[in-house]
Structure formats: structure tokens, C-alpha cells
Amino acid sequence: MLPVLLTLSIIYMTNSGTSASVNTITLPQLIKENETISSNNEAFKLGFFSPVNTTNRYVGIWYINQSNIIWIANREKPLQDSSGVITISHDYTNLVVLNGQKHVIWSSNVSSNLASSNSNVTAQLQNDGNLALLENTTGNIIWESGKHPSNAFIANMILSSNQKTGERVKATSWKTPSAPAIGKFSATIERFNAPEIFVWNQTKPYWRSGPWNGQDFLGLASNWLPTSANLKGFIIRREDNGSLVEITYTLPNSSFFATIVLSSEGKLVYTAWINMIQVRKRVVQQNDCDVYGICGPNGSCDLKNSPICTCLIGFKPRNVGEWNRENWTSGCVRRATLQCERGKYNGSALDGEEDGFLKLETTKPPDFVEQSYPSLDACRIECLNNCSCVAYAYDNGIRCLTWSDKLIDIVRFTGGGIDLYIRQAYSEITKHTDTDGIHTHGIHGKRNITSIIIAIVIVGVIIVATLKIQSLLVLNAGQTHQENQSASPIGDVKQVKIEDLPLFEFKIISSATNNFGSTNKIGQGGFGSVYKGELPDGLEVAVKRLSKASAQGLEEFMNEVIVISKLQHRNLVRLLGCCIEGDEKMLVYEYMPNNSLDFYLFDPVKKKVLDWKKRLTIIEGISRGLLYLHRDSRLRIIHRDLKPSNILLDGELNPKISDFGMARIFGGSENEGNTRRIVGTYGYMSPEYAMEGLFSEKSDVFSFGVLLLEIISGRKNTSFYNHEQALNLLGYAWKLWNEEEIISLIDPEICKPDYVDQILRCIHIGLVCVQEIAKERPTMATFVSMLNSEIVKLPPPSQPAFIQSKIEHREDLAQQNYDSKNSVTVTSLQGR
Structure with missing residues (x-):
């Protein structure tokens, strides 16, 4: 070892090192502190970094910046100072990391007999993030980081399990966010018969994906990992007669990149970028039902229930006392003895009471599955004739699935999963009918007739609704709206040039949204539904689909085409195109991966990601967007429905x-409009609009003022009803302002000494915006100047409008009729 270190010491002392802009390391080159090598596409870098809250130095590979570490060399041996170097060993066979004393603290550990004799090696950072050690003479890869993952699983990296040798290539979590050393969680590929991904907490299963059917993991409620666009799907290979199982994934093109990171808390976090811009971040394990086997054997977990665990149909708690204390680990046992357990059984009942199956829909399949290849009917018969078979399922991709022991880790979904058929005694089958997702196997007789009648009625309703929509389109094409002409959506809809927008074929949109599947649905309004989709080029979109069963929302649909088709601003959601085929009318928007503002702002846990700097950025962005609508766009536009769910x-x-x-456009000399149709959401409407139908720029300013106070307080305007003498947020803020206790309004999550003065100024501005008299409110141009302190002295606010809960019952209606997630939705609430 001493000659090796001596040689390396001489190299280190005589070579000044290079700040490499190339993608390789060759001897005698040294990569020192603050130096990196980059992949040819410059997306990846190799160099030294420190995690958060520590000065320890590690050698790693990152994508774009050091917040996206995808691989680490010296996980267990951090450098304590900045004297380390990365280089090639003296015998040209390994990549090594040396500390300040020239000791090897990490090596690629390639055996010398793997490389050709007298062949130099080069370390190369490739365009997919893989670090490869190449023989110079042959170009062969003799070592690569992709076969030695850290906590990140990236494209072309392989996780594998070898049944014969017991060897596993797995991803392992960091110990903490500040310590990349191997933590207690690991991710592996398991279950050779029907492979699935497992996350382990040391030696105990913590989460599993469910079996892979060739396109999806059947244990996921929805496609949290895209398989048709952003990723070309996972690839699972079986080698060596099935004893070796490997999993990997590929990317559709060079502009896309994705990582699956196993966090120090055992969560799989999927992040995707297009053209180095993050477009999605999703955590797969998000609730208690994701914990492996939380309800014990023969128990089922359903977030809609309270408590979340129940015994399967035909089962009862093994330990009632524990179960009532919400300790479900002992699980459930059968209530009635199966026919096949009472004597010899060959599929025919001994006493006429034949065992059967009850169907549990949209279910995560249990663990320990056996897979075979018969048809659906043969699968059922095979299970029925096998007394040890307690359940079966059938999927077109993976075929027949059966279980022969206790059913572990069952979760009920609202969409996705499989239909699970659970073996039941005859007495249990006769107790249960088709309710709550529980069905007997097969539907016969009168049910078929009823289904036909229902289908005929539905078809008739659709035809009538279609005729209504077509007639309304004709009406809109030739008439102006009954509202004041100056406030109409440009009056004559003939001015809308649909052909100016990119047109998408219906089949493209249908494929992108999984045929408008329930798992892709992300919003609902009076117009219809909003779906998440992924176009063939990998771009994620939000698709607003006008309902064919109702004419409601048609006007809003056309209005949105008119208003937004020509708008371009970084703080307005972008309309990418539309689809109009037959009676299908859809708008295609850019997809916003982080939901809407209310998703974070009013959740006690999620709001923690919104520190004051982020909230101020959101306030500034909204104000810039409104200023553009009111003054800087070629059309003056009043939004009329500004609220957190629409951000x-x-x-x-x-x-x-x-x-x-709901937006309206003004002509050049118009400042105010009037309508007899009050639309929007109570709690955000200005008093002159809610009471008299008058709207102007100042209406949006009022709504923004309410929104601003909600952002600062972290509370809804309506959350104060039946509290503080029935004050709403505006009334509560006004009360604190007059008592000189306004600092109490600030959300504790952001109430830090360094920011208090700035936050208090924003509260002052917000109160100025919600004044009852419209002319006393600032314009958006003045608001921006106030926010940027270009106007130093702020005017004193007067009493806000609606400080008492006079319209509490109307707000209740609003909440019943409107619930927005990450979508572009329409509130359709009419006030009187």
C-alpha cells in the first residue's frame, strides 16, 4: 500500500489540478475542491458537495444543481475539510477519492484482472448521469455508478434480485437529510413470481407497489409514475430461468429527466424535469394506508372510513379489545367455516351450500401472490377447486393471480387497483348484496334487464343534452349576451378564431388522459370535468372537458376561449390549444404539478413549505398577473373569480x-360594468358586485385583498364564522388593527423577526384593498408600487366590507357547489 500512496502523493504534489470543463478524468488529472467535470450535455456534474446543515464533504453526481444529488461515492467516509481530490489510481484500474493525507477513502474497487493488461482507464460522466470507468484500448465499461446506486434510481440504472445467490442491487436511503451514510430504509425488487417494488425498514417491509402487469403496478391508486409519455414504462426482465429479476426504466428523449429518490423517512419521491425545468414532484406514500399491512391479516384499509381499518366481508377481529383500541396488528379471522374445510371438496358442495366469492372492487392486491396463465373463468374454477385458495384476481396483463394464505396489505382505492374475489362460505354470500363495492361473482337475470333499461335512459339523456348544446352554440354564434354590451365577452362570439389555437385530435386527448379515466380526474365544475394528461411528447397538460350531458358551462367555455387565447404572461396559466370534434369541446392547458394555492395554504402540514419568501413571491406574481390583465394586455380584463383555488x-x-x-373584457374607455347574473364565490366578491352587480378593476382588487390576508394569516376568510362574535377574517383583522394587535394575525409559520415589518406592511396594503368603498381601493398599478415601497407612506385603511358573517348561508352554498384541486375550473354560483 505504501508504494501506491507514495506514487499518488508525488502526483498530487506535482500536478496543480484542472478545473475540467470536459466529461472525463485521466491520470494524472486531479479534481479538487470547487472543481467539477460535466457531462457533454452539461446537465450533470461530478464534484465535491456538502449536504444541508453540515460541513462534511462528499464526492457526488448531481443534476442541474446540488439540491438534486443522484449518486455519492464516499457515503460512509466524509471528508472533514476541503483538501480531498478525485483521480485515477496509479495502476490505472480504479477511480479513487483521497483525503488531505493522501489516503484512499473511497475506490471503485475494480479487480486488476477485469482490465486488460497495460490498459489505461478513463472515468467518464455520461449524458444520462452514469459515471463509467472505461478501458482506453477497448472502450469497455469495467465499472459504473449505475450498478452501485445510492438513494436515487435514475433511467438505465438497474435494481435486481438474484434468487440463487441472494445478491441484491438496491437503493438505500440517507441516514438523515444531512448524513448520506446508509440509512435504515432500502428499495428492492422482490417476489420473483410476480415482481414488485418493496421499501424495507431495516428487515421489515414498509411499503410495496403491488405486482407489475407489464404496464402498471397494480398496488398504486393512480399512475404516480407515468408509463406512456414521460417514462417509456418500467422494464422488468427475468433471467436465468426466472431466478434473476431486474427492473429499470428509460426516458422518451434527451429533454426529459426523472429521478425516484428514497428519502431518509422511507418515502419514494418521483421528480421530473423537461428541458431542465421541474414539472412534477410526487411522493408515492402519502397516508397511513400506505404502511405495509397496517390492518393486519384479512383486514382492509380505506381512508374514507373512520377508523381506517375494517375486517374483510366474512371476517371478524381476532382480538376485539385490541381492534377497538385501533391496534389492528392481529388482524381478522373467518366468521363461518368454508365448505371445503368440512370435508373432501372437489368444487361441488357436500350439502348443497357451495363456497363462492365476493368481489372487492378497486383494491390493492394482497402480498404473497401466485401467478398463472389460465383464462378468467378457468382462474375462478382453479381457485374454487383448490381448498387452500382463499382469493383470486384476474388482470389482462398478468393473467390469473391467486392467494393461499392470509390476505395481507389490502387497501381500498377510489380508482385503480384490481377486483379481488375473496372466498366465502355460503352463509356469508347470502348476507351481502351489491353495495359499497362488494359483489357476488356474476350478475344474472333481472340485473341484466335493469342494466339495459338504465343504459337506454342514459343514451336518451345524452342525445337530448347534445341537441341542447348544439342549439346553444348556434345561439352564441349569432347573438350577444344579455348582460351589458360593454361587459360582454367581446359581444359577438363570431370574433373568436378557434383556428388560431392549436387543435388537438380527440384520440390524442383521450389517450393522454387514459380515456378520461377516474384516476386522471383532477377537478369538477359546472362546465364538466378537468383531467390530467400526458401528450405523446411527454408534456403534461390539464384538459378541461365540457360536459356533453349538460349545457351548463358552455358560455364559460366559449368565454375562456375568447379571453385567454391571446394572453401571454408568466403569471397566467397558458392555454395550449383546444379540441372540438362533434359535440366534444375541450381546452388544453399547461399542467401545474403543485396543485392550487389552497392545497398548501390551509393545510396545517403542507403550509410549512410556504415560508414568507415563498408567500411574498406568490403575492408579487399574482399582482403582476392582475396588472397585466387590467392595464398591460391589449384587452382590459376583469377576472371576477380570484381566490386561492384559482391560483x-x-x-x-x-x-x-x-x-x-367568468372574466369580462372592457373597451378602451369603459371602467365599470353591470350584470344581473352574479357569478363567483362569496367571501371574495366585492360589496358593489355582490349586492348590485357592479364590477370593475376595483372588484378584482377587493378579491386580491382578501386573498392577500389569507396568505399572510394562513386562514380562510370564512374560517372565523361562529368565532370572535361571528367575525370573518376581514372583521377579525380590522378588530386587531384597531386594538394595535395586528401582529397576532400573522401565521406562526412565517412570523419571524426578520420579516415582521415587511409582513405588517402587506397586511396594511391588504386592508386598503378590502375597503367598502370601491374608489378608496388602489388600482393594481398603485398596489404594485405600494408593495415595492415606491409609495413609502400608505394611506390609513377604513372599515372593510362584510366584516360580519351576514352571508354565511351563501358561503355554505359556495362550498357545496365548488371544490377545486389542481385544475382550471369554473365557479358557477349565482347570487340574488
């Missing part, structure tokens, strides 16, 4: 104003 957040939590179905 969408991109991958970096930057705000974009959405939902222009």
Missing part, C-alpha cells in the same frame, strides 16, 4: 392565475 402553482411554486370562465 395554480408550478414546479417551483410560482403562481399562475387560472379560470377565466
